[in-house]
Amino acid sequence: MKQLPADYYQLLEQLQAVDFVLVELTLYLDTHNKDTEAIKQFNHYAKERKKLRNAIESKYGPLMQFGHSYSGQPWNWDDAPWPWQV
Amino acid sequence: MWVYEKKLQYPVRVSTCNPKLAKFLIEQYGGADGELAAALRYLNQRYSIPDKVIGLLTDIGTEEFAHLEMIATMVYKLTKDATPDQMKAAGLGDHYANHDNALFYHNAAGVPWTATYIQAKGDPIADLYEDIAAEEKARATYQWIINMSDDTDLNDGLRFLREREIIHSQRFREAVEILKEERDKKKFF
Amino acid sequence: MNTLRKTWHPYISPFDPCTPIKVKTYSTPPNLYMGFQPPGLEQFTPMEALRAGTLWKAFYDPWYSPYEKAREGQ
Ligand SMILES: [Fe+2]
Numbered sequence: 001m002k003q004l005p006a007d008y009y010q011l012l013e014q015l016q017a018v019d020f021v022l023v024e025l026t027l028y029l030d031t032h033n034k035d036t037e038a039i040k041q042f043n044h045y046a047k048e049r050k051k052l053r054n055a056i057e058s059k060y061g062p063l064m065q066f067g068h069s070y071s072g073q074p075w076n077w078d079d080a081p082w083p084w085q086v
Numbered sequence: 087m088w089v090y091e092k093k094l095q096y097p098v099r100v101s102t103c104n105p106k107l108a109k110f111l112i113e114q115y116g117g118a119d120g121e122l123a124a125a126l127r128y129l130n131q132r133y134s135i136p137d138k139v140i141g142l143l144t145d146i147g148t149e150e151f152a153h154l155e156m157i158a159t160m161v162y163k164l165t166k167d168a169t170p171d172q173m174k175a176a177g178l179g180d181h182y183a184n185h186d187n188a189l190f191y192h193n194a195a196g197v198p199w200t201a202t203y204i205q206a207k208g209d210p211i212a213d214l215y216e217d218i219a220a221e222e223k224a225r226a227t228y229q230w231i232i233n234m235s236d237d238t239d240l241n242d243g244l245r246f247l248r249e250r251e252i253i254h255s256q257r258f259r260e261a262v263e264i265l266k267e268e269r270d271k272k273k274f275f
Numbered sequence: 276m277n278t279l280r281k282t283w284h285p286y287i288s289p290f291d292p293c294t295p296i297k298v299k300t301y302s303t304p305p306n307l308y309m310g311f312q313p314p315g316l317e318q319f320t321p322m323e324a325l326r327a328g329t330l331w332k333a334f335y336d337p338w339y340s341p342y343e344k345a346r347e348g349q
Pocket of ligand 1: 124150221224250251254
């Protein structure tokens with residue numbers, strides 16, 4: 001059975017970190033909608049996440065579906081492992 | 087609509103095969119102050135709350151589903167390869183008889199999840215105060231579970247979840263401030 | 276800075292059967308004192324923030340089991 005390399009866990013944690021900043025800023029901006037600095041920071045990390053997400057998906061397959069990620073050939077969205085299995 | 091992302095919000099780790107901890111943890115899966123109740127409570131309140139705070143309820147409600155998946159992952163890992171004997175020894179014999187090692191939405195005492203755990207009063211202040219209380223109760227539950235657990239990896243994930251309750255409570259408190267603000271006095275940014 | 280834990284001393288009867296806990300502690304997290312969060316609060320780096328569970332240092336209030344140490348000592 002195929003196991004994921006250390007690189008996967010590293011990349012994933014980097015994305016988790018950037019996405020966490022985005023979650024925090026989202027909730028903050030929901031109550032502080034005029035904080036221009038926070039919005040700038042949000043947009044910066046939104047760009048950052050795109051790079052990380054592409055890096056992960058090119059090596060380990062799509063993170064999202066319903067068309068939010070491209071598919072490989074054959075369809076690889078439903079490839080194991082799932083998040084709770086890794 | 088909602089779109090699933092194939093990753094956990096936080097890198098969940100569990101160091102030991104310990105179904106006993108799963109029995110306690112399931113409180114945050116299908117208990118009164120658990121993550122399922124939280125997600126459903128906030129998302130349902132959105133339809134009758136002033137527009138200014140719908141975004142917040144949507145986003146916190148969505149994050150709660152990410153937490154639900156973290157708890158599920160913890161329970162899954164703690165019980166994945168546990169034998170019927172290990173399940174029995176952990177006090178999960180009743181659970182095993184009904185569900186094998188499947189997860190189910192019930193609390194630590196085996197009581198199934200019920201919609202009576204959540205409220206929707208239709209009054210914005212009453213609903214937000216309920217949400218603040220729910221966050222503080224969830225925070226306390228995490229404390230009591232951490233107190234019973236000696237799995238350092240698991241506790242690391244539980245500490246993350248407890249900290250999130252502090253932030254959610256903070257945002258709901260701010261939502262109350264926004265709703266009670268006098269129209270002409272502009273004091274927030 | 277506010278303290279994040281408060282203590283109290285429960286009444287102890289000579290007829291209490293369990294070994295009395297002399298001091299009880301409860302949590303009073305930063306959200307109780309923050310009010311409306313001001314802009315520009317000091318932040319963690321993204322990796323630190325993920326580990327802390329919050330982006331802002333002022334909200335960081337981790338809970339450790341008071342029993343964990345005692346158990347290790349056994
Ligand atoms: Fe929460």
